[in-house]
Amino acid sequence: MLLVIDWPLIIEKLVLIIIVVMASLGIAMYTTFAERKVAAVLQDRRGPNRAGPFGILQPVADGLKLFFKEEIIPNFSSKFLFILGPSLAMLTAIMTGAVVPWGDKITLFDREISLQIADVNVGILYVFAVVSMGVYGIMIGSWASNNKYSLMGGLRAASQIISYELPMGLSLIALLFVTGNLSLKEMVLQQQAGLWNIVYQPLGFLIFLICAFAECNRTPFDLPEAENELIGGYHTEYSSMKLGFYLFSEYINMFVSSVIMSTLFFGGYDIPFVNEANYDPNWMALFGVLALMAKAVCFIFLFMWVRWTIPRFRYDQLMNLGWRVLIPLALFNMLLTGALVLLKENNWHF
Amino acid sequence: MKQVDRREMNFLERIYLVSIFKGMMITFSHMFKKKPTINYPEKTRPFSPVFRGLHILNRDEQGRENCTACGLCAVACPAEAITMEAAERKTGEENLYREEKYAAKYEINMLRCIFCGLCEEACPKDAIYLSETFAPADYQRKQFIYNKNELLIPHPVNDPEAYKKALGNRVKRPTAN
Numbered sequence: 001m002l003l004v005i006d007w008p009l010i011i012e013k014l015v016l017i018i019i020v021v022m023a024s025l026g027i028a029m030y031t032t033f034a035e036r037k038v039a040a041v042l043q044d045r046r047g048p049n050r051a052g053p054f055g056i057l058q059p060v061a062d063g064l065k066l067f068f069k070e071e072i073i074p075n076f077s078s079k080f081l082f083i084l085g086p087s088l089a090m091l092t093a094i095m096t097g098a099v100v101p102w103g104d105k106i107t108l109f110d111r112e113i114s115l116q117i118a119d120v121n122v123g124i125l126y127v128f129a130v131v132s133m134g135v136y137g138i139m140i141g142s143w144a145s146n147n148k149y150s151l152m153g154g155l156r157a158a159s160q161i162i163s164y165e166l167p168m169g170l171s172l173i174a175l176l177f178v179t180g181n182l183s184l185k186e187m188v189l190q191q192q193a194g195l196w197n198i199v200y201q202p203l204g205f206l207i208f209l210i211c212a213f214a215e216c217n218r219t220p221f222d223l224p225e226a227e228n229e230l231i232g233g234y235h236t237e238y239s240s241m242k243l244g245f246y247l248f249s250e251y252i253n254m255f256v257s258s259v260i261m262s263t264l265f266f267g268g269y270d271i272p273f274v275n276e277a278n279y280d281p282n283w284m285a286l287f288g289v290l291a292l293m294a295k296a297v298c299f300i301f302l303f304m305w306v307r308w309t310i311p312r313f314r315y316d317q318l319m320n321l322g323w324r325v326l327i328p329l330a331l332f333n334m335l336l337t338g339a340l341v342l343l344k345e346n347n348w349h350f
Numbered sequence: 351m352k353q354v355d356r357r358e359m360n361f362l363e364r365i366y367l368v369s370i371f372k373g374m375m376i377t378f379s380h381m382f383k384k385k386p387t388i389n390y391p392e393k394t395r396p397f398s399p400v401f402r403g404l405h406i407l408n409r410d411e412q413g414r415e416n417c418t419a420c421g422l423c424a425v426a427c428p429a430e431a432i433t434m435e436a437a438e439r440k441t442g443e444e445n446l447y448r449e450e451k452y453a454a455k456y457e458i459n460m461l462r463c464i465f466c467g468l469c470e471e472a473c474p475k476d477a478i479y480l481s482e483t484f485a486p487a488d489y490q491r492k493q494f495i496y497n498k499n500e501l502l503i504p505h506p507v508n509d510p511e512a513y514k515k516a517l518g519n520r521v522k523r524p525t526a527n
Binding site for chain 1: 370373374376377378380381383385386387389
């Protein structure tokens with residue numbers, strides 16, 4: 001046979017894909033619940049507590065409600081694009097999880113299974129490509145709605161994401177100077193051996209964090225939605241599960257960017273102050289996944305904490321911040337890092 | 351008088367991050383504050399003894415209705431929510447009605463009622479008072495016209511527990527009779 005198919009590998013990856021997709025959907029579901037709870041406790045309220053004990057069935061109830069709502073497709077919209085919009089938003093949101101190293105290798109049935117769907121050697125570029133595709137979902141949906149508020153939202157989303165992708169990329173270039181490669185797995189291994197990247201790149205992390213907020217359309221950068229000025233922005237015309245997809249993809253994006261930030265700057269699945277080599281690798285891999293999740297949860301909490309503290313920026317403030325503050329700052333950070341890396345290569349001689 | 355501060359923002363204020371951090375600390379501190387919300391159906395707030403809720407038609411200790419259908423409550427009612435029809439007590443009904451005249455029909459429209467308590471003040475027989483029950487809910491408007499069945503307090507001899515519950519911790523004014 002010319003083509004030998006490695007069936008166990010395919011099954012292994014398929015199972016991993018299903019787990020990752022299901023997990024990110026489940027986490028996104030409970031992130032909506034967490035958002036409402038966090039909002040409540042930050043505002044001295046109690047939050048949802050009726051559905052099930054402590055309200056833990058609330059996301060299920062919300063999901064069911066969205067499913068049973070009437071599905072309205074406005075007759076002045078272009079139907080194909082109208083459906084394509086939320087689908088694309090959801091698709092790109094889920095796709096990002098493919099290159100994230102969720103954990104170390106585990107040995108099962110005499111096979112070494114890497115807890116990463118695909119160790120792409122340009123992993124971080126893949127993430128960038130997919131994330132910037134995410135804006136198409138919003139743009140197409142808002143365009144297809146044939147509604148001026150939706151269109152405004154879509155316009156804002158597009159310009160915002162393009163503006164903030166630049167400083168994000170620039171801050172990442174500085175990080176790549178330090179790590180020397182693009183594979184997320186390699187970055188984690190480096191951080192496991194040495195120090196976390198946040199130590200080398202504090203400014204880069206700050207810029208990346210701000211841009212991540214903007215890319216996820218979270219407050220203070222939630223201008224594309226802007227409930228009170230654009231009546232929900234790009235999803236004004238959407239109802240039922242299509243609206244659910246938009247809202248859901250926002251939460252998945254939030255989860256994925258939390259994971260990416262943990263991976264890039266906070267050691268990924270590395271457990272701090274523990275030498276993984278001393279213990280059973282299978283258990284360590286499991287704890288590693290938990291460590292990554294814990295870091296991601298911290299970031300998700302930060303996302304929510306900021307959302308319920310800071311009011312939305314004005315549009316010109318947004319553009320000012322992106323182009324006149326973050327980009328020069330990221331450039332400066334990049335040049336500084338480059339100079340330091342060069343000096344270090346040169347053994348600190350000019 | 352306080353002067354408006356029109357200084358130029360200094361560097362720390364202009365980078366905005368410090369103020370964001372301050373604001374986030376304020377919201378964070380609210381996480382540990384006591385929540386003023388009361389989980390309503392499970393817990394209820396204690397009422398003042400003079401709380402004015404839904405009306406109750408009173409009975410005396412032997413379970414006889416106090417109301418004599420004098421109509422003073424209906425006259426006192428500013429919302430004109432009370433309707434009644436009087437009837438004469440027949441022999442053999444002494445255990446039902448305390449005096450010779452009683453209300454055959456007694457209706458209060460709870461949608462009109464403003465819960466002012468003037469009916470209670472007007473009543474010379476301590477026959478009507480406002481209880482601690484509130485927030486009635488129903489599917490139809492006509493269900494809010496309460497008749498005697500819904501208004502009368504449970505019988506103190508036949509059903510003493512329900513009677514006590516309906517009485518609540520209301521402070522009874524001494525009656526003149």
